[in-house]
Amino acid sequence: MFFVDAIEIEGLGNRHYLAGGARAAVAVDPPRDIDQVIATAARRGVRITHVVETHIHNDYVTGGLELARVTGAVYLVPATAQVSFARVPVSDGDVIEVDQELSVRALATPGHTPHHTAYVLEDGGTPVAAFTGGSLLIGTVGRPDLVEPRLTEHLARAQHASAHRLAAELPDDTSVLPTHGFGSFCSSGQAEGDTSTIGREKTVNAALAQDIDSFVADLLAGLEDVPAYYAHMGPANSAGPDPVDLTAPHRADAAEIATRLAAGEWVVDLRNRVAFAQGHVAGSFNFEAEGKIATYLAWMIPWGKPVTLLAETPQQLAEAQRELVRVGIDRPAAASIGGPSDWLRPGDAAASFSRAVFADLAAELSRAEVLPVVLDVRRDSERVGGYIEGSVHIPVHALHQRIDEVPAGEVWVHCAGGMRAGIAASLLDAAGRDVVAVDDGFDQAAHAGLTVRTAA
Numbered sequence: 001m002f003f004v005d006a007i008e009i010e011g012l013g014n015r016h017y018l019a020g021g022a023r024a025a026v027a028v029d030p031p032r033d034i035d036q037v038i039a040t041a042a043r044r045g046v047r048i049t050h051v052v053e054t055h056i057h058n059d060y061v062t063g064g065l066e067l068a069r070v071t072g073a074v075y076l077v078p079a080t081a082q083v084s085f086a087r088v089p090v091s092d093g094d095v096i097e098v099d100q101e102l103s104v105r106a107l108a109t110p111g112h113t114p115h116h117t118a119y120v121l122e123d124g125g126t127p128v129a130a131f132t133g134g135s136l137l138i139g140t141v142g143r144p145d146l147v148e149p150r151l152t153e154h155l156a157r158a159q160h161a162s163a164h165r166l167a168a169e170l171p172d173d174t175s176v177l178p179t180h181g182f183g184s185f186c187s188s189g190q191a192e193g194d195t196s197t198i199g200r201e202k203t204v205n206a207a208l209a210q211d212i213d214s215f216v217a218d219l220l221a222g223l224e225d226v227p228a229y230y231a232h233m234g235p236a237n238s239a240g241p242d243p244v245d246l247t248a249p250h251r252a253d254a255a256e257i258a259t260r261l262a263a264g265e266w267v268v269d270l271r272n273r274v275a276f277a278q279g280h281v282a283g284s285f286n287f288e289a290e291g292k293i294a295t296y297l298a299w300m301i302p303w304g305k306p307v308t309l310l311a312e313t314p315q316q317l318a319e320a321q322r323e324l325v326r327v328g329i330d331r332p333a334a335a336s337i338g339g340p341s342d343w344l345r346p347g348d349a350a351a352s353f354s355r356a357v358f359a360d361l362a363a364e365l366s367r368a369e370v371l372p373v374v375l376d377v378r379r380d381s382e383r384v385g386g387y388i389e390g391s392v393h394i395p396v397h398a399l400h401q402r403i404d405e406v407p408a409g410e411v412w413v414h415c416a417g418g419m420r421a422g423i424a425a426s427l428l429d430a431a432g433r434d435v436v437a438v439d440d441g442f443d444q445a446a447h448a449g450l451t452v453r454t455a456a
Helices: 035-044 064-071 149-169 198-204 212-221 230-239 254-262 273-278 293-300 314-325 358-367 380-384 396-405 419-430
Strands: 003-009 014-020 024-028 047-052 074-078 088-090 095-099 102-108 117-123 126-133 175-178 266-269 307-311 334-337 354-356 373-376 411-414 435-438
Touching: 003 035, 003 175, 014 035, 014 095, 014 126, 014 175, 024 035, 024 095, 035 047, 035 064, 047 064, 047 095, 064 074, 102 149, 149 198, 149 212, 175 198, 254 266, 254 307, 254 334, 273 354, 273 419, 293 314, 293 396, 293 419, 307 314, 314 334, 354 358, 358 411, 358 435, 396 419, 411 419, 419 435
Parallel strands: 024 047, 047 074, 074 088, 126 175, 266 307, 307 334, 354 435, 373 411, 411 435
Antiparallel strands: 003 014, 014 024, 095 102, 102 117, 117 126
């Protein structure tokens, strides 16, 4: 008998795994906050004897090195990965005994990275699951452009070959258990479904349905911007990440918050976008704790700039800290709990801006003598599918660097659902712009009477 437990990190769109038998288990691509993996092993009553990495990750800081140190597990990393710490190198065909009748077999699957390795879980010699990391994902594959631009096409072709190797060597009922593909920007496309098998992938995955030239052409054409913080993840993982420190940060009072803002530091309000719009510290930015805070804050903040977190509750602060250490933002410079009344100095007024829906925007465009600016902060691929006629397009992750490109006048900013529009509105508000955040689903734009065009 064996088990496989998935540890889902929804904010980053990744899954990490613990697989084992009656006494021992292997952790696959563990997150940096390793306490979740240890707790899962404790619930199962097993010892973590092995930790394996499918590749040197580009989208998060691994917890593998620290997990191996804490548990005494053997740390296995693909042999050709360049790292600066002691580990056991893994090569194609290596078999690692995990528990009685339970083992993992390494399969070289280059493509997402040159050294990428999948691990096949075998029960009594029979393949039952494949930990495919960033290789074969659910309905798609990992993107091949995160290592070196000159290698992208070569790795895309390798990705096709690796998918075919997995399909050829594994039974159709083998579970496909990728690390990426559940919203991760390491995925080249959106996952199709929540679970899969090799047999299913043969019918739905372009890597297995298309010839290599068509596959590579479509894959490369669909690649979008890489989150800026990815440039720091690979080096951190190759060097060996430090242990995390999730203790509460220094608490700042209103005067210190004002001083940090004046110094050009980032002050990030973690409350939901509705509360932020109603009242906030002028100059602060809104990254909702329940949104993709790690992805978007790490993508947009100048790397290494001090950040102060403003939270409603200690729990909200702690959860945000946990999200941020996963992407290398290790220690907030300061933090404060409460609301605007706690964060503003006596005599300082809270800033605010309006919220609206697409019907309000349609009404405003029909009656205004001076038309407002309509700013679309969605990704390029989203805009291709439809955009409001006359709108300006700057993806949210680029807005802080291109804010001077936003035309003069009142700005109505929208995304696909409201979260990214809230981030963008906070940036514009901090820059002194008159802004309205459209908090609505884009599918309502045409219903509201707005003219929606599609890219030619």
